[in-house]
Amino acid sequence: MPIYHTGSETVMSSTTQVGSKSESRGKYKAEAYSAASVSSPLAPTTIPRRDPGEHDVQIEILFCGICHSDLHQVRNEWSGIPTVYPCVPGHEIIGRVTKVGSEVTRFKPGDLAAVGCLVDSDGNCQECQAGLEQFCPHMTLTYNSPDVHLGGVTYGGYSDSIVVKEHFVLRVPSNLNLAGAAPLLCAGITTYSPMRHWGVTKGKKVGVVGLGGLGHMAIKFAHAFGAHVVVFTTSANKKEDALRLGADDVVISRNTDEMSKHKGSFDFVLDAVSAEHDINAFIQLLGRDGNITLVGAPDKPLSVSAFSLLFNRRSLSGSLIGSIAETQEMLDFCGKHNITADVEVIPIQKVNEAYERMSRADVKYRFSIDMASLKSQ
Secondary structure, rough: OOOOOOOOOOOOOOOEOOOOEEEEOEEHHHHHHEEOOOOOOEEEEEEEEEOOOOEEEEEEEEEEOHHHHHHHOOOOOOOOOOOOOOOOOOOOOOEEEEEEEEOOOOOOOOOEEOOEEEOOOOOOOOOOOOOOOOOOOOOOEEOEEEEEOOOOOOOOEOEEEEEEEEHHHHOOOOOOOHHHHHHOHHHHHHHHHHHHOOOOOOOOOOEEEEHHHHHHHHHHHHHOOEEEEEEEEEHHHHHHHHHHHHHOEEEEEOOOOHHHHHOOEEEEEEEEEOOOOOOHHHHHHHHEEEEEEOOOOOOOOOOHHHHHHHHHHEEEEEOOOOOOHHHHHHHHHHHHHHHOOOOEEEHHHHHHHHHHHHOOOOOHHHHHHEHHHHHOO
8 A cells, every 4th residue: 555645646546455455445535643753743734535435434523632642742741652743633522523424323414422542443453342442452542553545644633534344333312512522531441441340339449549630520420320439639629620520538648647547447449540559558548449540650669568459358459441331321420410520621723832731730720622613724
């Protein structure tokens, strides 16, 4: 397949080999913002999108949340996932269906729709057969993954439109604020999934470590599940906000007396901190068979005391996102309980400023890009 380049040249059609079936696929041009290199700011560009095939849904993007992983990816800060440039980030996508393929059954033009972190998987592996696409060894991420249709890599939601296989398109409850719903596609499912996996329900005592983009969603979900929610923060000035979001108690984690009062009492703790910190202090808070799950990703390995896990049969886990089915379950749950992220809505032209502010934790609690602003270029 020929290598394509973004820009003003004509976008030609291509032939994609899917299994044993060869499928001719046309392209169209979409407006977007991309980073041209590791040192480049995000800037306007034109990218190719495939014309929708028979199983595809074409979506006009209305809002796209900014995830901290967008910043890491644009700046090529993850050695395990090297960035291919130009990079168009964005995997918290809310939009409206504009076109569907002939075999699409769950969507029609005009429907609200969402796309999260995944746009494809192999469909055949053990994980896919179990309905756990997020663990598929050949999953296709929404951006910076090999694009089997057009070559190069996939381009994300900082764009005016996207084309995605129907299986990976999600329904959006009509009662939700769309700007606030966008971050549910990553921050939402990242915190919802481990709580469901570890059985957070009414009567459980749940801790949330860190009050930021992930932490504020964790508080809302744990509260909606009926748990007793305790937030751990190093900042006393976050106490009022934590209580507003649904916490029952707030503990300043640097205060050893406050921490000791909760020793051995938690069923589940969600650790959303990406900075270096002493995780053993939080493991000690778990009761028998209690679990602490990491959703933050510190740069340096955490030092874990084996004895803190051995006693009381405690466990330490990690969690990524959820499956497509679980992400839909999460969106439906949010519709029922009117849960959205707390967002600051910005035009796409302020995305670089937003990145700088996000790196300083200067946002409560997520940015959501109003993609209508692309039209004002």
